[in-house]
Amino acid sequence: MAYILLGVDVGGSSVKAGLVDVTSGELASELLSAPTPVPSTPDALMPIIAALAARLPSSGPVGLCFPSVVKNGKVRTAANVASAWIGVDGAALASRAFGRPVTFLNDADAAGVAEVRWGAGRGVPGPIVMLTFGTGIGSALFIEGELYPNTELGHLEMRGMDAEKWASAHVRTALRLDWSQWCERVNEYLARMQALLWPDLFILGGAVTEHFADFAPLLHVEAEIRPAHFTGQAGVVGAALAAAG
Numbered sequence: 706m707a708y709i710l711l712g713v714d715v716g717g718s719s720v721k722a723g724l725v726d727v728t729s730g731e732l733a734s735e736l737l738s739a740p741t742p743v744p745s746t747p748d749a750l751m752p753i754i755a756a757l758a759a760r761l762p763s764s765g766p767v768g769l770c771f772p773s774v775v776k777n778g779k780v781r782t783a784a785n786v787a788s789a790w791i792g793v794d795g796a797a798l799a800s801r802a803f804g805r806p807v808t809f810l811n812d813a814d815a816a817g818v819a820e821v822r823w824g825a826g827r828g829v830p831g832p833i834v835m836l837t838f839g840t841g842i843g844s845a846l847f848i849e850g851e852l853y854p855n856t857e858l859g860h861l862e863m864r865g866m867d868a869e870k871w872a873s874a875h876v877r878t879a880l881r882l883d884w885s886q887w888c889e890r891v892n893e894y895l896a897r898m899q900a901l902l903w904p905d906l907f908i909l910g911g912a913v914t915e916h917f918a919d920f921a922p923l924l925h926v927e928a929e930i931r932p933a934h935f936t937g938q939a940g941v942v943g944a945a946l947a948a949a950g
């Protein structure tokens with residue numbers, strides 16, 4: 706029987722929300738989105754999240770994923786959202802806004818949870834590195850299907866800067882890199898991941914993976930690479946799955 710929960714994915718550029726059948730991982734509504742406000746303070750973001758949720762009537766717990774380290778419901782970093790979030794108990798804040806329990810977690814971790822449960826990593830026992838390419842680069846590590854939460858591998862230093870300032874999807878569009886120029890950067894990043902983590906599988910996520918067929922032939926690393934099954938929707942699906950427990 707379908708069990709439908711609301712999933713919300715706050716990103717550096719957009720907020721996405723959808724209803725998810727957590728028994729199948731399928732979206733049970735259209736995916737709504739709104740631009741992330743600038744500055745993306747709690748006061749500015751919460752009404753946007755609430756407005757999207759109001760268009761997707763649901764009951765039960767809510768899953769909300771966020772582009773930050775989240776420890777015990779609290780936001781601990783803010784690379785691509787307003788620094789006013791640091792220290793905020795996002796789980797408590799959102800629970801008050803929704804009047805329902807909220808599971809609050811890192812966005813890449815949520816995307817990885819969706820992929821390992823229902824998508825590109827399903828049934829893969831070995832070490833998996835999920836990387837999401839968006840405004841930043843998010844990471845999620847899995848072994849035997851279990852998540853090691855809050856890895857921040859987009860902040861590994863490369864070329865004297867955070868890797869995400871060198872190879873994110875945002876950097877590709879901002880610098881108007883073509884696929885081959887961007888993939889050169891991604892290859893360098895993947896090579897670092899390979900040398901440090903030796904996964905069996907890389908899953909690449911983020912909206913950019915809708916174009917996976919265009920750029921996949923340009924990617925080279927020892928471990929297998931698969932595109933995220935849920936592409937840019939993985940965060941929404943994974944947040945809802947996390948809320949289901």
Ligand code: BGC
Binds near residue numbers: 716773843
């Ligand atoms: C943040 C991560 C997040 C990633 C993707 C990074 O800048 O530090 O927590 O997962 O962006 O949004």
